[in-house]
Amino acid sequence: MSELTKRDKLLIYFLALALFIFALIYWVYLPAARNYSDYKAQYDSASARRTLIDDALSGVPSLQADVDSLAAQLEAAKAAFMPLGSQGQVDLYLTGLIQGFGLEPISMAVAPPAKRAFAPFGGNANLDEQALLPDVDSPTGMVWTIDAVFTGSMGDFNRLADALTQERGLYLQSFSCTGPQEGVCSFSATFIGVSDS
Amino acid sequence: MLSPNKINLAARMKGSPQGKPRLSGAARALLPFAAVAMAVLAIVAVLLAGADSLFMKTLDSEIAVLTPLEEAYADALALSLRRDEDAMRLYRLEALVASLETYPQYSSEAHSALYAAAGPLGVEIQTLAFDMDTGVITLSCTAAKPDSAALYAESLGESFALVLYDGYTLSGNGVFSFSIKCLIGKEGH
Numbered sequence: 001m002s003e004l005t006k007r008d009k010l011l012i013y014f015l016a017l018a019l020f021i022f023a024l025i026y027w028v029y030l031p032a033a034r035n036y037s038d039y040k041a042q043y044d045s046a047s048a049r050r051t052l053i054d055d056a057l058s059g060v061p062s063l064q065a066d067v068d069s070l071a072a073q074l075e076a077a078k079a080a081f082m083p084l085g086s087q088g089q090v091d092l093y094l095t096g097l098i099q100g101f102g103l104e105p106i107s108m109a110v111a112p113p114a115k116r117a118f119a120p121f122g123g124n125a126n127l128d129e130q131a132l133l134p135d136v137d138s139p140t141g142m143v144w145t146i147d148a149v150f151t152g153s154m155g156d157f158n159r160l161a162d163a164l165t166q167e168r169g170l171y172l173q174s175f176s177c178t179g180p181q182e183g184v185c186s187f188s189a190t191f192i193g194v195s196d197s
Numbered sequence: 198m199l200s201p202n203k204i205n206l207a208a209r210m211k212g213s214p215q216g217k218p219r220l221s222g223a224a225r226a227l228l229p230f231a232a233v234a235m236a237v238l239a240i241v242a243v244l245l246a247g248a249d250s251l252f253m254k255t256l257d258s259e260i261a262v263l264t265p266l267e268e269a270y271a272d273a274l275a276l277s278l279r280r281d282e283d284a285m286r287l288y289r290l291e292a293l294v295a296s297l298e299t300y301p302q303y304s305s306e307a308h309s310a311l312y313a314a315a316g317p318l319g320v321e322i323q324t325l326a327f328d329m330d331t332g333v334i335t336l337s338c339t340a341a342k343p344d345s346a347a348l349y350a351e352s353l354g355e356s357f358a359l360v361l362y363d364g365y366t367l368s369g370n371g372v373f374s375f376s377i378k379c380l381i382g383k384e385g386h
Binding site for chain 2 (some may be wrong): 012013047057067071073074121141154161165175176188192
């Protein structure tokens with residue numbers, strides 16, 4: 001084999017250099033870059049989540065204060081409603097109330113509680129039906145409906161009606177009475193007990 | 198002692214005993230380059246492996262910090278959910294209370310207004326009815342004089358938000374019967 005010329009040697013060096021660079025990129029740089037990219041993505045994700053968690057945790061004291069305050073407000077708001085007991089309890093309570101004002105109960109029917117929407121009262125123009133606002137978003141409550149028949153004086157009934165305006169969650173839904181100017185009237189009334197549930 | 202069939206690489210590297218090189222010219226020319234290249238490759242590989250290990254360690258430490266925080270975060274999320282639910286519940290309760298407060302209630306005040314006007318006109322209330330949903334008190338009355346009915350309706354107009362009266366009829370017993378509807382206001386009459 002004859003000696004290599006300078007030109008041949010130069011060519012060989014360039015070829016070897018190219019091969020070396022290819023090897024460096026293909027077997028060393030690219031796998032490392034892939035690894036780095038994976039780590040970077042995982043690290044960024046973990047780091048972003050930590051920031052999110054840190055932010056959320058920094059708000060926990062005020063969140064707890066909000067929850068406590070809301071719980072207290074809820075308890076206070078519940079005071080405006082009738083506690084949801086049994087039909088028997090409602091019967092006993094209302095019978096006691098009627099008797100407490102000197103009225104004589106004749107019959108009482110307590111229907112199981114049912115959900116009912118209460119659109120804000122809008123008054124009406126023809127006195128036949130209430131001009132209710134659309135019922136779609138009206139607040140709802142569980143309602144006991146109690147039909148009662150009793151007798152007594154109009155004065156006693158008025159005292160009962162006045163007491164009911166102060167009663168929590170119990171309303172005189174409707175009534176009719178006959179003989180209101182005589183000593184004893186006959187009343188047919190429907191009461192509703194509104195519960196917060 | 199090497200067997201004759203074995204290749205003596207060292208001798209080949211150094212050259213033949215006659216001083217003639219055994220390696221080809223190209224191979225000899227590449228030898229220093231190959232050595233440098235291998236060294237560079239090794240150094241780069243070591244550096245990259247070190248960097249790799251460093252990244253891994255950093256990531257592990259981040260994950261190690263994150264793991265216990267996840268539990269606290271789940272609690273915070275539950276607390277946040279509870280706050281939203283309570284706020285919504287309170288909003289609904291307050292809306293319900295506000296809505297119920299708009300409904301008119303029958304009271305002795307309304308009753309007094311009805312009877313205060315009836316007495317002087319000689320009007321007798323035979324039946325009395327009220328409905329919270331409409332806010333209407335419906336009266337069925339009798340009077341000895343025909344003009345008492347209209348006068349009674351007029352006088353009730355001063356006490357109630359709206360009064361509907363549509364005339365009277367002479368009954369068989371010589372009294373005039375009529376009915377009146379009154380819209381009860383929020384304040385009782």
